[in-house]
Amino acid sequence: MLTKLRDLLGYPPLYIALQRGIGTDRLCQRCLDSLGLGPGDLLLDVGCGPAYYLDRLPEGVRYLGFDISTRYVDYATRRWGHRARFVNGTFTEAQLATLPPVNAVMMVGLLHHLSDREAEDLLELAARALAPEGTVVSVDNCFEPEQGRVARWMSAHDRGQHVREPESLVALAQKVFKTVDGTVIRGITRIPYSFWMMRMGNPLPRPDLDRSVE
Ligand SMILES: C[S@@+](CC[C@H](N)C(=O)[O-])C[C@H]1O[C@@H](n2cnc3c(N)ncnc32)[C@H](O)[C@@H]1O
Numbered sequence: 598m599l600t601k602l603r604d605l606l607g608y609p610p611l612y613i614a615l616q617r618g619i620g621t622d623r624l625c626q627r628c629l630d631s632l633g634l635g636p637g638d639l640l641l642d643v644g645c646g647p648a649y650y651l652d653r654l655p656e657g658v659r660y661l662g663f664d665i666s667t668r669y670v671d672y673a674t675r676r677w678g679h680r681a682r683f684v685n686g687t688f689t690e691a692q693l694a695t696l697p698p699v700n701a702v703m704m705v706g707l708l709h710h711l712s713d714r715e716a717e718d719l720l721e722l723a724a725r726a727l728a729p730e731g732t733v734v735s736v737d738n739c740f741e742p743e744q745g746r747v748a749r750w751m752s753a754h755d756r757g758q759h760v761r762e763p764e765s766l767v768a769l770a771q772k773v774f775k776t777v778d779g780t781v782i783r784g785i786t787r788i789p790y791s792f793w794m795m796r797m798g799n800p801l802p803r804p805d806l807d808r809s810v811e
Pocket residue numbers: 616625643644645646647648649663664665666669686687688704705706707710
């Protein structure tokens with residue numbers, strides 16, 4: 598039953614209907630609001646899915662989305678290709694080399710799909726992609742002590758195999774960024790769910806994280 602539901606989520610219209618029904622689109626809005634982007638800014642969205650929230654993007658913001666799902670990327674390109682660019686694949690070193698500095702990187706519902714190693718590598722790449730003063734924002738469902746049984750069950754049965762506690766996500770981020778803060782978000786969706794939204798900035802000064810030496 599759960600496997601069937603997960604398979605169905607591979608179909609963009611069903612996925613989008615479910616996100617809107619549950620209310621997770623509000624999380625995307627919260628991420629976008631927190632970034633405060635304006636005309637000319639470049640936003641990188643890793644794990645963009647069908648990018649159904651693109652109409653919430655402030656006017657004039659340039660957008661580049663990455664996702665490993667061909668179905669999602671094809672859908673996003675058909676729907677939003679006139680004003681955004683999508684890449685079918687993950688964000689890699691080779692992709693980074695083609696980009697100007699980006700003002701923000703968004704990862705909505707991505708990190709809980711990645712192992713610690715994969716997540717750290719991706720955060721490092723994101724750090725190297727950032728312009729000075731740039732921000733990375735992530736949001737993932739999480740395990741946290743105050744959540745009820747339903748919220749815990751939802752996270753335990755998620756498609757992502759690496760749902761974490763906020764402390765683990767902070768520890769991962771602090772390997773790469775000097776500034777890390779976050780907040781548990783409850784009550785934003787129509788069914789009980791707990792999320793950890795995290796903002797990261799000021800990449801740690803490692804020579805290989807410094808774009809100015811390239
Ligand atoms: C929970 S969905 C979130 C999609 C979108 N951000 C949203 O809020 O609707 C997670 C997405 O991450 C994508 N994904 C998983 N691993 C990835 C990776 N290594 N690189 C890029 N995308 C990935 C999946 O295909 C899926 O579309």
